[in-house]
Amino acid sequence: MAKYVVKRICYMLLTLFTVASITFFLMRSIPGDPLASMAKTLPEQTKENFYAKYGLDQPLYKQYFKYMEGLVHLDLGESILYAGRSVTSEIARTSPVSGMVGGTALIIGTFIGVCLGMVAALKKNRWPDYVVMFIAILGATIPVFVLASLMQYVFAVQLGWLPASGWGKPVHMVLPVIVLGFGSVATYARYIKSSMLDTLGQDYVLTARAKGLSERAVILKHVLRNSLLPAVTIFSSSIVGVFTGAFVTEKMFSIPGIGLYYVSSINNNDYTMVMGTTVFYAALFIIMQLVVDFVYMILDPRIRIASDR
Amino acid sequence: MKKRVLSILMAGALALALTACGGGGSDSKNAESGEKDSEQYINTYLYAEPTTMDPSLRSDQYSSEILISTMEGLIRMEQRDGEYEAEPGDAESWETSEDGKVWTFHLGEDRKWSDGEPVTADQYVYSLRRSADPATGCPNSYFVTPILNYDAVSTGEMAPDQLGVKAVDEHTLEITLTNPMPSFLESTDASVFYPQREDIVKEYGDQYGADAEKFVYNGPFTISEWVHNSSMKLVKNEQYWDSDNVDLETVNYQIMADASTIANAYDSGQIDTIDISSEEELQKYEADDSNKYTKISGGSIVFQFYNTTDKTFSNQNIRKAFTLAIDQEDMNEMGFGNLREPLYGWIAPAFSVDGKSMRDAAGDPLKDRKAELEKEGKTPKDVLIEGMEELGLGSDPSKLDVTYSLAGTDDWYRTFGEYLQQVYKDELGVNLKIDFTEWGIFSDNLANGNYQIGFMSWGAYFNDPYDMLSINMTDFNQISTNWSNPEYDRLCVAGATEMDADKRMDDYVQAEKILMENDVICPLATSVEHKFTKSYVHDKYEEYGEERLYFIHPGWKNVYTSGR
Numbered sequence: 046m047a048k049y050v051v052k053r054i055c056y057m058l059l060t061l062f063t064v065a066s067i068t069f070f071l072m073r074s075i076p077g078d079p080l081a082s083m084a085k086t087l088p089e090q091t092k093e094n095f096y097a098k099y100g101l102d103q104p105l106y107k108q109y110f111k112y113m114e115g116l117v118h119l120d121l122g123e124s125i126l127y128a129g130r131s132v133t134s135e136i137a138r139t140s141p142v143s144g145m146v147g148g149t150a151l152i153i154g155t156f157i158g159v160c161l162g163m164v165a166a167l168k169k170n171r172w173p174d175y176v177v178m179f180i181a182i183l184g185a186t187i188p189v190f191v192l193a194s195l196m197q198y199v200f201a202v203q204l205g206w207l208p209a210s211g212w213g214k215p216v217h218m219v220l221p222v223i224v225l226g227f228g229s230v231a232t233y234a235r236y237i238k239s240s241m242l243d244t245l246g247q248d249y250v251l252t253a254r255a256k257g258l259s260e261r262a263v264i265l266k267h268v269l270r271n272s273l274l275p276a277v278t279i280f281s282s283s284i285v286g287v288f289t290g291a292f293v294t295e296k297m298f299s300i301p302g303i304g305l306y307y308v309s310s311i312n313n314n315d316y317t318m319v320m321g322t323t324v325f326y327a328a329l330f331i332i333m334q335l336v337v338d339f340v341y342m343i344l345d346p347r348i349r350i351a352s353d354r
Numbered sequence: 355m356k357k358r359v360l361s362i363l364m365a366g367a368l369a370l371a372l373t374a375c376g377g378g379g380s381d382s383k384n385a386e387s388g389e390k391d392s393e394q395y396i397n398t399y400l401y402a403e404p405t406t407m408d409p410s411l412r413s414d415q416y417s418s419e420i421l422i423s424t425m426e427g428l429i430r431m432e433q434r435d436g437e438y439e440a441e442p443g444d445a446e447s448w449e450t451s452e453d454g455k456v457w458t459f460h461l462g463e464d465r466k467w468s469d470g471e472p473v474t475a476d477q478y479v480y481s482l483r484r485s486a487d488p489a490t491g492c493p494n495s496y497f498v499t500p501i502l503n504y505d506a507v508s509t510g511e512m513a514p515d516q517l518g519v520k521a522v523d524e525h526t527l528e529i530t531l532t533n534p535m536p537s538f539l540e541s542t543d544a545s546v547f548y549p550q551r552e553d554i555v556k557e558y559g560d561q562y563g564a565d566a567e568k569f570v571y572n573g574p575f576t577i578s579e580w581v582h583n584s585s586m587k588l589v590k591n592e593q594y595w596d597s598d599n600v601d602l603e604t605v606n607y608q609i610m611a612d613a614s615t616i617a618n619a620y621d622s623g624q625i626d627t628i629d630i631s632s633e634e635e636l637q638k639y640e641a642d643d644s645n646k647y648t649k650i651s652g653g654s655i656v657f658q659f660y661n662t663t664d665k666t667f668s669n670q671n672i673r674k675a676f677t678l679a680i681d682q683e684d685m686n687e688m689g690f691g692n693l694r695e696p697l698y699g700w701i702a703p704a705f706s707v708d709g710k711s712m713r714d715a716a717g718d719p720l721k722d723r724k725a726e727l728e729k730e731g732k733t734p735k736d737v738l739i740e741g742m743e744e745l746g747l748g749s750d751p752s753k754l755d756v757t758y759s760l761a762g763t764d765d766w767y768r769t770f771g772e773y774l775q776q777v778y779k780d781e782l783g784v785n786l787k788i789d790f791t792e793w794g795i796f797s798d799n800l801a802n803g804n805y806q807i808g809f810m811s812w813g814a815y816f817n818d819p820y821d822m823l824s825i826n827m828t829d830f831n832q833i834s835t836n837w838s839n840p841e842y843d844r845l846c847v848a849g850a851t852e853m854d855a856d857k858r859m860d861d862y863v864q865a866e867k868i869l870m871e872n873d874v875i876c877p878l879a880t881s882v883e884h885k886f887t888k889s890y891v892h893d894k895y896e897e898y899g900e901e902r903l904y905f906i907h908p909g910w911k912n913v914y915t916s917g918r
Binding site for chain 1 (some may be wrong): 490562564619797
C-alpha cells in the first residue's frame, strides 16, 4: 500500500511538472503580452521599464528556470496585472469562495439527483420516470447563462425576493446554488437511473430477493451501493469542476471566485496568475483522482481485491 | 510628447460614464419639492476589478473610476453651463509663464489627506518623480512626457530628481515643460498627476494601493471596504477640503461583468445607474420614463486606415475610392446598431480649442469631398479604375486583390466584415477579402506592414486635438500607415505649442485637411456613451437627462439623490 502511494505521488509530481512547463510555453506563444492592447501605443521606454520590472526582458529560458525554481519553493510569484498581490494569496482568497458555492450546489444537487435517479429507475416507464427524465433533459440542455438570467429575472426583478447578484450574505448564495445544482441534479439522475437499472438485473439482487429480504433492504444495501460506483467517478471530476467550471455562474452572479479570476487573467495575459492557477487546478485534479481510487476500494470489494494482488 | 493609450482614454470615458447616474424624478414628494433625501447613497457597478490604487502603477479604467472620486489632483475638469471648466482641486490658483513653459500651482493651505496630514507641493514632486523613475515601471508615464528632462530620466540617463518639477515652498508647485503646451493644464487632471505620500509608499512597499487600508486619500471619498473581485464601498471623506459641498455619504460599487446581470440588477433596483451597449437595451430604456437618458458623445472614434507602403494602397486614387465609397450614416445603422454617431473628419466632436469646437471650425471634409466628386460627375468606382490604370492593374475592379484586416473574431466582426464586403461589391465592384485575427496578431501585422486596410478605434484622454493628430506624425506612426508629410508634422507641432488660441485652431484645421486630402485614414464614427439613471439621482452642475461633455472628471463629488 505504501509503495502504491509513493508511486502515485511520484507520478503526480511528474504530471505537475509537465503541466507547468507546457502551460509556460503555451502562454508565451500567444501573441500579445500583459501590456496587451496598450503595448503598441506606449512609448518604447515605458514598455521596456515595465518589462524589466517583471523580468519579461530576460531570455525565455531564463524566465522558465526562474519560474520553476520558484515553483519548487511553492512561490507562485506576484500577479502582473494586479500590482502587489501574490498569486498564492489570490488563490487562497478566491478558491474557498468557489468551493463554498460549488460545494453546496454539488452536495445538494447530487443528493437530489441520486434520489430522483432512484425514483426513475424504480418507477421505470411510469409517470415519475417521465417527470425525472424531463427535468434531467432540461438540466442538460438549458445553457447556464439562460437559466441564470431567468432566475434573476423571476426572483430579483419580478418577485424582488433575492438580489440579482453580489456576494457577502447567505442570501447571495441561493440563486447561484440553484443554477449550479440544477446541472448536478440532471447529471446524477441520469447516471443513477441507468446504473440502477443495470444493477437491478444482476444475479445478486435476484439472490437477495430470493433470500426473502425486504424490498427496502434490497434497494438500500445491495442495489444502491453498487449503483453508486459510476457516480463516484463523475463526482471526482465534479469536485474539480466546483473550483474551475463555474466561470459563467460566477460571472453572472458577481461571485468573487477563482473561475472568473482564471479566465480574466488569461484574457489579460497575466502570466504568473495563469501559471499559478493552472498548477493549482492540476494538483487538485490529481489529488482527487487519488482520493477516488481509495473510495472505489471502500465501495467495491472487487477493486480492493484486485489492487491487493 | 504624449501618445495615446487606448485603454486609458477609454478609462477616462468609462469613468465618466460610470460616474454619472440620476435623473430628475417627478413621481415623488422630495423630487417635487427638490429636497435632498436624508440618506444620501448611490449603488452602482464596475465592469471589472480595479488593478491597483497606486497612481504610478494603474492603467485600467476601473481604478481610474475609483481614483477620480477618492483622490484630488491640482485641478478637476468639470462642466459648467455646458462648457468645460477647470475647477480648483488642491491648487487654488495657477499661472503660466509668458512662453508657456513654466506652470506654477498654488496649493490651498487647508488641503488635507484622509489621515489629517497636510497636502504639500513636495508630495506632488515625489509622485511625478516616482512615475518617471524607470525602476517604477509606470505604464502610463507618458502623461508626464511633456515635463522637462522626462526622456532622460525615463531611460535612466538622469536621476529622477532632475525632472522639471519643483516645490518652491510648501504650497507652491512649479512644473517646467520641454516645450510650450497650452493644453497642459487640462492634462494635469490625469491620475498620474495625483500627489503621493512617500511615508505611505515606503510603509506598504509592493502592497501600496493593493487594499483599501494600504493607501491614503485626499479626495471627496475614501475607500472603506474593498472586497476584491466583488465590491467596493466609498464613504465621504470628512477631511476633504471641499467636503461641505459633497452630499453623498456612501457610494457602493459592485463588480458586475455580465450585461444581462447588470440589466437585471438595474431593473430590480439593486443599482441606480446603467451604461448600455446594445440597440435593444437602448430602445427598452428610452421607452421607460422612470429613467433619465444621458448621452455623452465621446473622444474616441472608429476609423479605417490604409497601408501606404502596400503596392495597391500606395496609390492615392485607390485609397480615395475606398474612402469615398463608405456611407457613414448607413454604416452606423447597419454596422454599429445606431449606437455611435457618423463622423466625417479625423477629430471627434468632443474636442475643442479654447472652448470652440474643432469639428465646427473644420467642417465635414468627407462630405465636401463626396460633393466635389459628384460635381465632377464621377463615382468612387471611376476613381478606383483611374488608380488601377495608373498602377497598370487593368480596369476590372473585380480582379483587384484587396484584404481588409479586422482585429476580432467574434460575431460582431463577422457581421461587420460581411457588411464591408457588400458595400465594396456594390460601390466599387471589388471582391473584398476579410482577415479576422486576434488583437495581438493584428497589431504584429500592422507593425510589420503586413496589411492593406485595417479597422481600429482610438481615443484621447484630454481635450487637445493634438492627441489625435499626433498619432499620424512621421515620428510616431502609431497606426502603421507609414505615411509621412513634413507639412503635416510641422502644423501638428506648431498647433500644440502655439499659445494663441485662434492660431492653434487654424494649425489643427490645416493639419486635419492635409490628412484627409491624402486619404490616409477614413473616419467612420464617434463612440457614444449611453447612460441611464434612476429618476432620483441628480447632479448639481451637469443634470442627468441632458447631453454631457466628454472630457470631464467630477466623479461623485456633485451628485445627490432626491425622492428615492
